[in-house]
Amino acid sequence: MRPQGSRELLLQGNEAVVEGALAVGCTFYAGYPITPSTEIAEGLAARLPAVGGTFLQMEDEIGSLAACLGASLAGAKAMTATSGPGFSLMQELIGYGCVAEIPAVIVNVMRGGPSTGLPTSPSQGDVMQTRWGTHGDHPIIVLTASSVREAFDMTVRAFNLSEKYRNPVILLLDEVVGHMREKVRLPARGAVGRVDRIRPSMPPEWYAPYEETNTGVPPMAAFGDGYRYHVTGLVHDRMGFPTQQKTEIVQGVNRLFRKIERGFREICLTEEASTDDAEAVVVAYGSVARSAREAVEELRVQGRRAGLLRLQTLWPFPRAAFERILGRGTVRSFLVCEMNRGQVYREVLRVVRGRSEVHKLTRNDGELITPAEIAKALREWL
Amino acid sequence: MERSNRQIIQKYLRHNKKFPHIWCPGCGNGVVLGCLLRAIDRIGWIKDDVVLVSGIGCSSRAPVYVDFNTLHTVHGRALAFATGVKLARPHLHVVTLMGDGDSVGIGGNHFVHACRRNIDMTAVIINNQIYGMTGGQVSPATPQGALSTTTVYGNLDQPFDISRLAEAAGATFVARSTTYHVKELEKVLGQAFRHVGFSVVEVVAGCPTTYGRRNKLGGPVEMMRWQKEKAVSVKKAREMAPEELAGRIVTGVLVDRDAPEYTREYEKIREAARAAQPEPTVEEDKVDRTGAEP
Numbered sequence: 001m002r003p004q005g006s007r008e009l010l011l012q013g014n015e016a017v018v019e020g021a022l023a024v025g026c027t028f029y030a031g032y033p034i035t036p037s038t039e040i041a042e043g044l045a046a047r048l049p050a051v052g053g054t055f056l057q058m059e060d061e062i063g064s065l066a067a068c069l070g071a072s073l074a075g076a077k078a079m080t081a082t083s084g085p086g087f088s089l090m091q092e093l094i095g096y097g098c099v100a101e102i103p104a105v106i107v108n109v110m111r112g113g114p115s116t117g118l119p120t121s122p123s124q125g126d127v128m129q130t131r132w133g134t135h136g137d138h139p140i141i142v143l144t145a146s147s148v149r150e151a152f153d154m155t156v157r158a159f160n161l162s163e164k165y166r167n168p169v170i171l172l173l174d175e176v177v178g179h180m181r182e183k184v185r186l187p188a189r190g191a192v193g194r195v196d197r198i199r200p201s202m203p204p205e206w207y208a209p210y211e212e213t214n215t216g217v218p219p220m221a222a223f224g225d226g227y228r229y230h231v232t233g234l235v236h237d238r239m240g241f242p243t244q245q246k247t248e249i250v251q252g253v254n255r256l257f258r259k260i261e262r263g264f265r266e267i268c269l270t271e272e273a274s275t276d277d278a279e280a281v282v283v284a285y286g287s288v289a290r291s292a293r294e295a296v297e298e299l300r301v302q303g304r305r306a307g308l309l310r311l312q313t314l315w316p317f318p319r320a321a322f323e324r325i326l327g328r329g330t331v332r333s334f335l336v337c338e339m340n341r342g343q344v345y346r347e348v349l350r351v352v353r354g355r356s357e358v359h360k361l362t363r364n365d366g367e368l369i370t371p372a373e374i375a376k377a378l379r380e381w382l
Numbered sequence: 383m384e385r386s387n388r389q390i391i392q393k394y395l396r397h398n399k400k401f402p403h404i405w406c407p408g409c410g411n412g413v414v415l416g417c418l419l420r421a422i423d424r425i426g427w428i429k430d431d432v433v434l435v436s437g438i439g440c441s442s443r444a445p446v447y448v449d450f451n452t453l454h455t456v457h458g459r460a461l462a463f464a465t466g467v468k469l470a471r472p473h474l475h476v477v478t479l480m481g482d483g484d485s486v487g488i489g490g491n492h493f494v495h496a497c498r499r500n501i502d503m504t505a506v507i508i509n510n511q512i513y514g515m516t517g518g519q520v521s522p523a524t525p526q527g528a529l530s531t532t533t534v535y536g537n538l539d540q541p542f543d544i545s546r547l548a549e550a551a552g553a554t555f556v557a558r559s560t561t562y563h564v565k566e567l568e569k570v571l572g573q574a575f576r577h578v579g580f581s582v583v584e585v586v587a588g589c590p591t592t593y594g595r596r597n598k599l600g601g602p603v604e605m606m607r608w609q610k611e612k613a614v615s616v617k618k619a620r621e622m623a624p625e626e627l628a629g630r631i632v633t634g635v636l637v638d639r640d641a642p643e644y645t646r647e648y649e650k651i652r653e654a655a656r657a658a659q660p661e662p663t664v665e666e667d668k669v670d671r672t673g674a675e676p
Contacts, residue, residue, distance in 0.1 A: 027470070028466070028469070028470055030465075030466060046655070046658075046659070047655075047659070048655075049648075049651050049652040049654070049655035049656075050652070050655035050656050050658070050659050052652060054469045054470065054648065056465070056466075056469060058462065058465075058495075059462075059491050059492060059495040060491060062459060062462070063459065063462035063465075063491070063492050063495070064462075066455065066456075066459040066462030066463045066465075066466065066492075067462050067463065067465045067466035067469070068466060069463060069466065070435075070453070070462070070463035070464060070465065070466025070467040070468075070470070071466035071467065071469060071470035072466075072470075073453065073463075073466075073467060074433075074466070074467045074470035074471040074474065075470065075471065076466075076470040078466070078470075092456055093456060093459070096455070096456050222471070223433050223451040223453075223467060223471065223474060224430060224431060224433075224451065224471050224473070224474050225430075226430045228429060228430060228449055228450055228451050228452075229451070229452075230396075230445065230446050230452045230453075230454065231452065231453045231454065232446065232454035233454065233455065233456055234454070239398060241399055241400070241446060242446065
């Protein structure tokens with residue numbers, strides 16, 4: 001009964017995450033139930049054991065991410081999924097994963113916050129938390145998706161980037177994408193590109209688990225492979241031992257950033273529609289980008305020069321796309337549409353630096369932003 | 383063949399780690415680490431297969447000195463990390479080393495759940511009744527009335543009996559010893575490591591620097607003497623009245639029972655899942671990685 005070829009399915013976004021995880025070789029999931037992410041746990045609870053993997057329901061979200069990081073250190077491709085309150089609990093360990101350079105995928109299906117908030121109305125209020133939720137300077141990769149198929153693709157990509165860069169990757173979905181159903185054609189298993197972390201090939205006595213390399217990413221041995229090394233959340237030297245020496249601190253921490261910066265081109269994904277001659281460009285991500293696309297198409301039919309910049313990567317912030325659009329010289333204003341009080345809006349202000357107008361259209365009442373609202377706002381700036 | 387302490391040091395301590403260690407004179411952590419290494423050596427575990435996991439605190443600094451796979455995690459979560467390691471690679475020998483605050487304070491939830499799951503790993507808890515690394519604050523194991531920097535007028539809280547907590551939560555092996563009873567400690571650690579299932583060893587230790595001085599318990603020698611005088615074996619304790627046992631430290635193996643072990647039971651879950659929905663296993667699902675993009 002080996003699945004052959006591509007498959008056409010009617011799936012929820014959360015179910016597509018399950019399919020993506022299995023397709024890319026996830027073998028470990030630990031999580032705690034929370035709406036609107038629970039279907040991911042339920043799907044993997046049924047499916048992971050059948051592929052020889054492990055599903056574990058932990059006592060809380062802290063334990064869930066801890067178990068994932070432990071499993072990853074033992075060589076597994078590990079994932080957890082949660083929503084706002086659980087994501088808040090995971091923050092300390094996200095920083096641990098960054099500094100100890102442990103691959104793991106964390107899916108956050110956003111619901112309205114703060115605190116228990118609006119269970120479980122849609123929201124995009126966790127954008128800044130994914131960037132700065134854990135304490136201290138650290139690099140992070142955050143992907144998002146606007147459709148069920150893209151939820152599949154981004155889950156695959158999240159694992160692959162996580163393995164390649166030895167860094168936790170967050171997949172930030174909103175409740176709409178998590179719960180809506182769409183017909184999708186999923187690729188055959190073998191057609192999904194898989195990236196595995198680089199394992200050390202040198203003899204164990206030469207292995208330095210946190211050494212400088214050309215890519216900035218050191219090879220990663222699994223516990224039990226014969227490379228006995230030390231893992232810690234303390235700032236450490238190239239051997240993983242705690243250090244207080246200024247040169248080692250700076251070298252170690254800077255390498256964490258350098259390894260991600262080298263990959264900006266493949267990490268920072270955006271999609272543009274009708275931006276070539278656009279005077280007003282809508283900036284949107286997640287489910288809001290679907291409304292934005294419809295609004296832009298409507299205005300184009302009316303002969304208005306509107307465009308869409310859809311963000312697929314939120315962090316590192318895809319600055320290059322804004323430079324590209326600004327470089328064309330036609331854009332007079334950006335309109336940032338999001339279900340929060342303007343988190344990406346402030347980033348756009350930061351990267352545009354006064355070279356065009358930047359406006360926002362936001363909702364934080366648990367309701368979607370409609371195409372009509374976006375079209376109306378766009379008309380004001382065209 | 384029994385190795386001398388010098389041989390144990392040469393075999394198990396990291397040669398490339400800068401010593402000295404961070405522990406104060408009179409600390410019990412080194413005693414426990416020595417017993418742990420001798421017990422492992424006696425069993426004959428291969429170093430590549432041993433994972434030593436810890437949380438945060440003085441005792442949790444131990445792994446960095448030892449030539450195993452070592453994992454110094456965040457405060458309170460050592461057992462949750464250990465759970466992931468063990469489930470992902472069940473053939474590894476996973477030992478978790480924590481203090482009293484780490485294991486039953488901030489990590490109390492993970493501790494009781496680890497006890498109930500009966501995963502084949504060992505939790506060694508060094509109970510010095512105080513938060514030592516931060517300078518002597520009250521811990522969940524500090525006796526009532528004791529002084530600390532945050533119970534300046536005496537501790538109101540009732541302390542946890544860590545071993546009884548472990549037993550009530552379902553641990554299938556529980557033992558207690560002290561840093562004075564070195565031979566017994568080494569022996570119960572060996573029993574815990576051999577036990578199939580979740581095992582807990584509580585080690586009563588002294589912190590002369592932050593607890594002994596403030597509570598006028600004397601120096602390291604007097605605190606060791608206190609352990610010697612207060613200790614009573616499980617066997618003897620059975621014949622004593624509860625009022626006689628008040629303030630005593632019952633040492634020895636408190637619980638030792640058989641129960642289905644988690645990672646072995648999980649194999650049955652995998653078989654049931656395979657029967658219910660055949661999918662290619664990760665190994666069978668060969669993938670052409672050429673041209674793979676992340």
